[in-house]
Amino acid sequence: MSIDLLTVRNVVAGYGRIRVLDDVSLDLRQGELLAVLGANGAGKTTLLRCISRMMDVASGDILLEGRSLKGVAAPELVRLGLCHCPEGRRLFPDLPVRVNLELGGFIHTADANAAMMAKVHALFPKLAERAGQRAGTLSGGEQQMVAIGRALMGRPKVLILDEPSVGIAHGLKVQIFEAVRKIADEGISVLIVEQDAEALIELADRLYVMEQGRIVAEGPPRMIRDNGSLKAAYLGM
Amino acid sequence: MAEILLYGAASSASYALMAVGFTLVFGVARVLNLAHGAFYACGAYAMYGFCAAFGAAPAIAVLAAIAVLAAVGAIVNRFFVEPLRARPMAVLMSTLALSIVAEQTLLITFGSQSRNIPLILDGPVSLLGVRIGAQGLLLIAVAIVVIGALWLFLHKAKLGKAIYATSQDPVGAQLVGIRTSTVFAVVFAVSAAMAALSAAIVGPMQTVSPEMGLMPMIKAFSVVIVGGLGSIGGSIAAALLLGYSETIVSYLVSTEWAQIVSLVAVFVTLVVRPSGLFGK
Numbered sequence: 001m002s003i004d005l006l007t008v009r010n011v012v013a014g015y016g017r018i019r020v021l022d023d024v025s026l027d028l029r030q031g032e033l034l035a036v037l038g039a040n041g042a043g044k045t046t047l048l049r050c051i052s053r054m055m056d057v058a059s060g061d062i063l064l065e066g067r068s069l070k071g072v073a074a075p076e077l078v079r080l081g082l083c084h085c086p087e088g089r090r091l092f093p094d095l096p097v098r099v100n101l102e103l104g105g106f107i108h109t110a111d112a113n114a115a116m117m118a119k120v121h122a123l124f125p126k127l128a129e130r131a132g133q134r135a136g137t138l139s140g141g142e143q144q145m146v147a148i149g150r151a152l153m154g155r156p157k158v159l160i161l162d163e164p165s166v167g168i169a170h171g172l173k174v175q176i177f178e179a180v181r182k183i184a185d186e187g188i189s190v191l192i193v194e195q196d197a198e199a200l201i202e203l204a205d206r207l208y209v210m211e212q213g214r215i216v217a218e219g220p221p222r223m224i225r226d227n228g229s230l231k232a233a234y235l236g237m
Numbered sequence: 238m239a240e241i242l243l244y245g246a247a248s249s250a251s252y253a254l255m256a257v258g259f260t261l262v263f264g265v266a267r268v269l270n271l272a273h274g275a276f277y278a279c280g281a282y283a284m285y286g287f288c289a290a291f292g293a294a295p296a297i298a299v300l301a302a303i304a305v306l307a308a309v310g311a312i313v314n315r316f317f318v319e320p321l322r323a324r325p326m327a328v329l330m331s332t333l334a335l336s337i338v339a340e341q342t343l344l345i346t347f348g349s350q351s352r353n354i355p356l357i358l359d360g361p362v363s364l365l366g367v368r369i370g371a372q373g374l375l376l377i378a379v380a381i382v383v384i385g386a387l388w389l390f391l392h393k394a395k396l397g398k399a400i401y402a403t404s405q406d407p408v409g410a411q412l413v414g415i416r417t418s419t420v421f422a423v424v425f426a427v428s429a430a431m432a433a434l435s436a437a438i439v440g441p442m443q444t445v446s447p448e449m450g451l452m453p454m455i456k457a458f459s460v461v462i463v464g465g466l467g468s469i470g471g472s473i474a475a476a477l478l479l480g481y482s483e484t485i486v487s488y489l490v491s492t493e494w495a496q497i498v499s500l501v502a503v504f505v506t507l508v509v510r511p512s513g514l515f516g517k
Contacts, residue, residue, distance in 0.1 A: 052412070054408070073416075074411040074412070075410075075411045075414050075415055075416045075417065076414075077414075078412070078413060078414035079414060083412070084412055085412075086408070086409075086412065089409075090406050090408050090409030090412060091405075091406065091409060092401075092402050092405035092406055092409060092410075093405060093406075094405055095401070095402070095405060099398070102398075103398060103399075103402050103410075103413050103415075104413050105413075106395075106399065106413045106414045106415055107413075107414040150413065151412075153413075154413060154414065
């Protein structure tokens with residue numbers, strides 16, 4: 001019996017009068033790599049913004065380990081075990097890579113951070129080479145590694161990734177997805193949203209497909225692989 | 238020559254203390270605090286109050302005034318800035334309104350006649366063959382120590398790094414667990430405390446009156462525009478530039494013309510390099 005770490009229950013949300021999420025429900029289980037796929041504008045980023053308390057839900061609820069996140073301030077999420085690696089990465093561009101990672105472990109001790117930093121460097125050896133370089137001067141792919149590394153430094157139970165492959169060369173994309181798979185294999189539950197369905201289908205444990213603010217399909221990767229009309233209709237494959 | 242060197246340093250120091258606090262708030266919280274001059278005036282009156290009412294020694298009164306203004310800064314942030322953060326224009330208006338209220342309150346409470354606050358260090362000293370007030374040298378030393386300490390704090394201390402990170406990306410800061418509302422409160426407190434410190438040291442060399450915050454505020458704004466909004470290094474450079482150019486002009490031409498220097502500097506900067514010396 002797997003435990004639900006994160007539960008999204010009948011969430012409705014939007015900007016002003018525009019409804020972006022329409023009765024969205026999903027659950028993230030312990031140690032799984034869960035992907036939410038969908039075209040641009042399907043509501044994926046809005047869903048993540050709701051989960052990470054960057055915006056409020058109009059109705060419905062989001063629970064982390066059974067506890068409602070309503071009223072929780074965004075900076076407290078890390079302390080509850082949820083780290084979000086957002087759209088646009090949100091790095092500290094003038095600070096070196098090393099300091100960006102250290103700040104990821106802001107709520108932890110220096111010793112704990114040193115240990116975690118070694119793990120992050122093992123996952124992304126490039127970041128060890130670039131430790132002293134200002135984050136803003138790195139390539140897009142390297143910045144994405146810093147962003148994922150910084151989120152890992154928070155020692156999350158749940159890691160949320162918003163389109164990590166956007167604007168990144170194919171080779172680095174593969175590296176990043178492989179790293180994400182490793183992270184999940186180490187027991188951290190990962191929720192990833194992506195437009196690039198093809199690369200993720202092979203890696204994810206389970207998939208949701210979103211379309212116009214609704215979840216239109218849920219199941220194991222083979223469900224999508226074997227369903228030509230689903231692929232054509234929602235994922236443009 | 239030595240006179241220009243020392244007097245220029247003293248006036249640069251007073252500009253830098255005001256401007257660094259002002260630019261810190263902009264750099265981190267992304268708001269222009271037009272009540273910064275009011276912090277300066279209130280700092281001087283707090284010093285006056287502690288000396289006149291409680292008979293405190295000047296050095297103790299300075300520390301008390303700094304503590305009071307730090308609290309005032311945090312309170313102003315909480316009630317007049319934080320609720321309006323999403324609208325920079327509203328913050329501009331609320332802090333401007335607040336500065337007028339502060340000035341009028343000082344006028345009602347203390348009257349329009351100017352007051353005197355005591356020097357912390359009395360008497361002239363001779364340095365490099367120049368007779369300069371000890372208070373002027375204190376001002377230079379305090380500015381160097383305080384701004385140096387602030388720089389170290391921002392780069393080395395954990396809270397300082399959190400402040401620096403917030404200035405870089407407030408959303409990113411929240412994502413790693415930095416409580417940005419606390420950061421903004423601290424930054425306002427530090428900024429107001431620096432204005433109070435500046436007023437307490439410069440005040441005895443001028444007169445203390447309710448509208449005394451206006452000129453330092455305009456000078457701080459000029460320095461910050463020339464240096465580049467939000468850049469502490471830029472503010473220091475611009476404070477030196479303005480402090481020395483004003484001193485040189487006062488010596489060679491007249492003090493009236495010196496006042497025009499900062500305005501010309503602002504104008505030239507806006508035309509030639511709109512983002513300031515160190516701006517992005």
